[in-house]
Amino acid sequence: MQLTRLDHIGIAVEDLDAGIANYTRLLGAAPGKVETVASEAVRAAFFAVGDTRIELLAATDPSSAVAKFIAKRGPGIHHLCFAVPDLDRALSDLAAEGVAPLTTGDRYGAGGHRVAFFHPKQTGGALIELVEVK
Numbered sequence: 001m002q003l004t005r006l007d008h009i010g011i012a013v014e015d016l017d018a019g020i021a022n023y024t025r026l027l028g029a030a031p032g033k034v035e036t037v038a039s040e041a042v043r044a045a046f047f048a049v050g051d052t053r054i055e056l057l058a059a060t061d062p063s064s065a066v067a068k069f070i071a072k073r074g075p076g077i078h079h080l081c082f083a084v085p086d087l088d089r090a091l092s093d094l095a096a097e098g099v100a101p102l103t104t105g106d107r108y109g110a111g112g113h114r115v116a117f118f119h120p121k122q123t124g125g126a127l128i129e130l131v132e133v134k
């Protein structure tokens with residue numbers, strides 16, 4: 001499996017607009033992109049930081065994984081996302097190591113990219129996302 005870079009660090013926030021104002025102040029630049037990812041029930045804002053990004057995530061629905069995360073653990077680092085050039089290849093390499101994603105079948109995240117998530121219980125406590133960036 002080839003991980004090309006840390007694509008982004010996801011940070012769960014309760015209020016996206018307040019989070020954007022805070023991170024715009026902290027990072028000295030506005031987010032490059034703000035979008036709703038309906039399939040994940042989140043609104044997300046991406047801030048470029050060198051070769052990687054910070055993704056602020058706010059739930060759009062109480063059933064959202066981010067809403068559950070905040071209810072249980074409070075706002076904070078939610079996941080790490082690594083870019084791979086070929087998601088099928090990465091999944092097949094991980095399957096050979098006995099590691100399965102949370103869901104099977106195509107899943108699309110921000111920007112319409114194919115993604116896969118791995119449960120924190122099998123990754124030492126950090127939710128890991130892989131995103132296919134060709």
Ligand code: CMX
Pocket residue numbers: 010037040042044057065066068069072073077078079102109110117119120121125126127
């Ligand atoms: N990081 C670390 N630990 C986490 C976690 C996270 N993001 N989310 C949950 N956990 C922990 C919980 O605290 C809990 O730990 P304990 O058992 O020690 O109390 C355990 O994982 C619970 O796991 P669970 O019962 O399987 O279920 P949850 O309902 O908490 O769901 C998860 C966890 C990872 C399965 C769910 O969040 C999920 O499916 N995530 C993938 C999709 C996603 O996160 N989408 C939002 C982001 C989308 C985007 O980036 O655009």
